[in-house]
Amino acid sequence: PEVLACQDIVRRVPVAENVTSYAVRLVRATRAGTPDESRTAAEFLAWGAGPRAAQFLVRGAKARALLDGRPTPAIEDVRRLAHPVLRHRLVANFHAEAEGVTKDALIDRILEEVRA
Helix, strand or coil: HHHHHHHHHHHHCCCCCHHHHHHHHHCCCCCCCCCCCHHHHHEEEEEEHHHHHHHHHHHHHHHHHHHHHCCCCHHHHHHHHHHHHHHCCCEECCCHHHHHCCCCHHHHHHHHHCCC
16 A cells, blocks of 8 residues: 555656656657657667657656655656666667667667757
8 A cells, every 4th residue: 555655646746848858759769760760779779669668767757756855857867767767678670789789878879869
């Protein structure tokens, strides 16, 4: 019951539009072959993250803000959660594997490309 109550509190935390927008843009940048693809996705990703990744970036940012004693998340919260949320959702292409480019390195590059 305590965990469910905490989850409910996190869901009710307000989020600024720019934070939500950033999470969506970050996820869309991982989608190779789409209008929003990043240079990194185009070169190194076979498959990017889906819409649920943006949802979990925002939800995680809310939890992080609460744990830090803040009433609402910031873009930096989304950025700090990018690796754990996106890492298992990305599929590197052959070029990335041949070059030895890790998913963490790809996420770092995408974070550089997608500015707040």
